[in-house]
Amino acid sequence: MKHIARALMPIFLLLVLLLSACDDGYSTTPAPSSPAATQPPATAAAANPFASVPAIVNPSNLGWPREVKSSNGSTVTIKAKPERIITLSVGHDEITLALVPANRLVAVSSSTKNAAFSNVADLVKGAATIGREPEVILAQRPDVMFSSSLLAATLVDAVSKAGIAVVQTELKNDHQDRINQILLAGYIYGEEKRATDFAREVDQRFTAVQAIVKNKAVSARQRVGSYTLFSDKLYTAGKNSTEGSIIENAGGANVAAEAGLERNPTINYEAVITMRPDIIIIAQPPDGAEPFRKSLLANAVISDVPAVKSGKVYLVDPLLFTTLSHYNVRGVEELAKILWPSDFAGKEFPPFSKPAQ
Amino acid sequence: MVAATLRRAGAYREARVTTRLALGALALLALLLAVSLVSLTMGPVKIPLSHVGSVVLSWLGLDASEATKTEQLVVEQLRMPRIIAGALVGAALGASGAVMQGLFRNPMADPGIIGVSSGGAVGAVLAIAFGVHSAFYLALPTFAFLGALGAAFLVYGIALAGGRFSMATLLLAGIAVSSFLGAIVSTVLVVVPRNDALREILFWLAGGLDGRTWEHVRIALPMILGGMVLMLAYARDLNLLMMGDDEARSLGVRVGVARPVIITAAALATGTAVAVAGIISFVGLVVPHILRLIFGPDNRILVPLSALGGAVFVVLADTLARTIIQPAEFRVGILTSLVGAPFFIFLLLRNKRHAESL
Numbered sequence: 001m002k003h004i005a006r007a008l009m010p011i012f013l014l015l016v017l018l019l020s021a022c023d024d025g026y027s028t029t030p031a032p033s034s035p036a037a038t039q040p041p042a043t044a045a046a047a048n049p050f051a052s053v054p055a056i057v058n059p060s061n062l063g064w065p066r067e068v069k070s071s072n073g074s075t076v077t078i079k080a081k082p083e084r085i086i087t088l089s090v091g092h093d094e095i096t097l098a099l100v101p102a103n104r105l106v107a108v109s110s111s112t113k114n115a116a117f118s119n120v121a122d123l124v125k126g127a128a129t130i131g132r133e134p135e136v137i138l139a140q141r142p143d144v145m146f147s148s149s150l151l152a153a154t155l156v157d158a159v160s161k162a163g164i165a166v167v168q169t170e171l172k173n174d175h176q177d178r179i180n181q182i183l184l185a186g187y188i189y190g191e192e193k194r195a196t197d198f199a200r201e202v203d204q205r206f207t208a209v210q211a212i213v214k215n216k217a218v219s220a221r222q223r224v225g226s227y228t229l230f231s232d233k234l235y236t237a238g239k240n241s242t243e244g245s246i247i248e249n250a251g252g253a254n255v256a257a258e259a260g261l262e263r264n265p266t267i268n269y270e271a272v273i274t275m276r277p278d279i280i281i282i283a284q285p286p287d288g289a290e291p292f293r294k295s296l297l298a299n300a301v302i303s304d305v306p307a308v309k310s311g312k313v314y315l316v317d318p319l320l321f322t323t324l325s326h327y328n329v330r331g332v333e334e335l336a337k338i339l340w341p342s343d344f345a346g347k348e349f350p351p352f353s354k355p356a357q
Numbered sequence: 358m359v360a361a362t363l364r365r366a367g368a369y370r371e372a373r374v375t376t377r378l379a380l381g382a383l384a385l386l387a388l389l390l391a392v393s394l395v396s397l398t399m400g401p402v403k404i405p406l407s408h409v410g411s412v413v414l415s416w417l418g419l420d421a422s423e424a425t426k427t428e429q430l431v432v433e434q435l436r437m438p439r440i441i442a443g444a445l446v447g448a449a450l451g452a453s454g455a456v457m458q459g460l461f462r463n464p465m466a467d468p469g470i471i472g473v474s475s476g477g478a479v480g481a482v483l484a485i486a487f488g489v490h491s492a493f494y495l496a497l498p499t500f501a502f503l504g505a506l507g508a509a510f511l512v513y514g515i516a517l518a519g520g521r522f523s524m525a526t527l528l529l530a531g532i533a534v535s536s537f538l539g540a541i542v543s544t545v546l547v548v549v550p551r552n553d554a555l556r557e558i559l560f561w562l563a564g565g566l567d568g569r570t571w572e573h574v575r576i577a578l579p580m581i582l583g584g585m586v587l588m589l590a591y592a593r594d595l596n597l598l599m600m601g602d603d604e605a606r607s608l609g610v611r612v613g614v615a616r617p618v619i620i621t622a623a624a625l626a627t628g629t630a631v632a633v634a635g636i637i638s639f640v641g642l643v644v645p646h647i648l649r650l651i652f653g654p655d656n657r658i659l660v661p662l663s664a665l666g667g668a669v670f671v672v673l674a675d676t677l678a679r680t681i682i683q684p685a686e687f688r689v690g691i692l693t694s695l696v697g698a699p700f701f702i703f704l705l706l707r708n709k710r711h712a713e714s715l
Contacts, residue, residue, distance in 0.1 A: 116551070231485065233568060266567060268684075269435055270400045270402045271683070274401045300434070301435060
């Protein structure tokens with residue numbers, strides 16, 4: 001019997017290996033040799049929300065100095081709680097001002113001050129307006145730069161050499177990344193409590209919409225096209241675009257993504273005919289939005305498109321639909337109201353909470 | 358006896374010119390028609406060839422009603438004006454390129470040499486940066502047109518300063534003014550605070566025919582045709598100007614009239630093309646050059662054939678631009694350079710090898 005068991009042992013081990021190789025990652029049986037896997041991730045995140053943020057080197061270190069990983073691959077040390085912050089990115093500015101008093105954001109780019117592109121223009125009126133020259137940035141004496149991954153390497157190098165902690169991150173369209181960015185910013189700024197509370201607030205609002213729209217049948221989902229017109233060029237929002245992800249999260253089907261389009265390409269009106277959206281949303285500044293809506297409704301070429309035929313062409317707030325930040329959750333709420341009017345009847349969505357000034 | 362022989366030789370030469378022009382024009386017209394018909398059948402909306410044909414016939418006033426309403430609108434209101442606008446732009450750039458190469462006696466000259474492209478760019482870029490482009494439908498083409506003509510007249514004015522015209526000054530003034538205007542465009546790109554405006558400017562600079570309507574055709578048609586009629590009318594004078602001012606004068610050319618008329622005609626046509634389609638490079642350089650290799654340097658043949666060749670080239674490039682990544686659009690200006698430049702280099706190398714083997 002023992003011999004048979006010994007003979008069968010390699011086969012059994014081989015089977016175990018094969019089965020573990022076929023594991024889809026969602027197995028409910030944790031691997032016994034991995035201590036991290038014995039603790040469900042949700043529990044770990046509840047105990048320390050920063051544990052779910054990949055860019056934080058040691059989430060249990062809530063003292064100073066602390067280390068984070070920048071998107072350029074470097075590990076950045078933040079020596080002490082930063083009082084003077086610069087980001088040079090509208091999305092990062094919006095996240096920052098959800099966590100810290102406005103006076104800690106010492107300078108911004110002109111885009112953040114422009115109410116046509118920024119949700120926080122009224123909060124940064126007193127901040128200096130700067131460009132992307134290292135000397136101008138250094139003149140503001142920032143303690144930290146929490147900025148976009150698109151920042152030029154030469155600028156990052158120059159500012160870093162002056163002893164300023166530069167952390168670059170890539171803002172993405174998915175909700176978990178949105179939450180992670182808030183937590184990472186809070187960790188960098190030494191505002192752990194506010195970041196945890198605010199991440200929870202944003203997550204709860206997003207989850208509340210998802211609880212309604214995720215259960216909708218695929219056949220019930222309306223087909224949505226997001227179009228904008230600048231001068232004479234017609235743009236749409238495909239897969240991996242901010243508007244596209246908002247459409248999906250609000251329970252709509254993005255017609256441009258279905259057509260195989262990525263991000264925000266230019267198209268022509270023939271493409272609108274082939275996409276046949278049930279609803280059209282226009283996320284562009286008001287000066288051009290209403291004339292564009294009228295021109296769509298009056299355009300004979302696309303008069304058979306369901307959205308045009310039924311007059312379902314809506315202007316939406318471009319500030320909630322374009323810049324990548326937690327304001328996209330407001331975009332999801334507003335679009336869900338348009339797509340599922342009976343489910344969201346009478347529902348008003350308040351502004352996000354603000355940090356103590 | 359000698360006079361009769363000379364007359365016969367002249368008549369023979371004229372007949373040869375007419376024959377070559379007719380043959381070339383017929384071939385290019387047939388090609389333009391074929392490319393335009395193929396272009397009419399292509400696009401995101403799949404329309405059967407017979408339906409496209411019936412729309413074209415009904416547009417020409419012949420009874421045909423096979424197509425659906427949407428198909429008719431797509432062909433009539435989207436594809437046809439775009440193809441015609443493309444043909445006009447190509448014709449303007451091709452003819453102007455031939456004229457500029459003749460005038461400067463330099464095969465590397467193109468319509469942009471007198472500052473038209475950079476002037477148009479400044480007009481368009483300022484319109485976008487200050488938001489004027491969205492104020493009314495044709496604001497952008499209007500600004501681009503004014504910029505293009507303004508730059509051309511400035512360059513010509515500099516060349517004419519002191520009452521004595523100089524081709525060398527015209528060339529250098531064109532380079533200097535273009536450089537200055539390029540700096541203005543760069544300045545606007547650096548200081549413009551809006552990302553959407555930046556994107557618009559870059560798109561405009563890359564050239565394109567998306568969204569062109571019958572309104573664009575109606576405005577461009579008389580300007581471009583007017584410019585081309587003048588260029589064709591002065592094609593013989595241009596031949597003589599290529600021999601030098603004194604020779605041209607001795608053969609009866611009113612140099613003081615012919616040259617400004619030719620330059621104004623080229624500026625009018627190119628300025629309108631730039632206003633309608635942005636900057637579409639390489640057409641004005643490569644098309645006349647290729648046709649010169651085939652049909653020779655006589656401007657009476659070269660200018661009209663360059664117009665037709667330019668029209669074929671731009672319609673073809675635009676068809677590719679709106680179909681290769683459909684339903685998204687590519688930029689025509691990028692495509693003309695991507696396709697035109699390697700083809701041009703191939704022709705140059707082949708021509709060089711051919712010359713060396715002789």
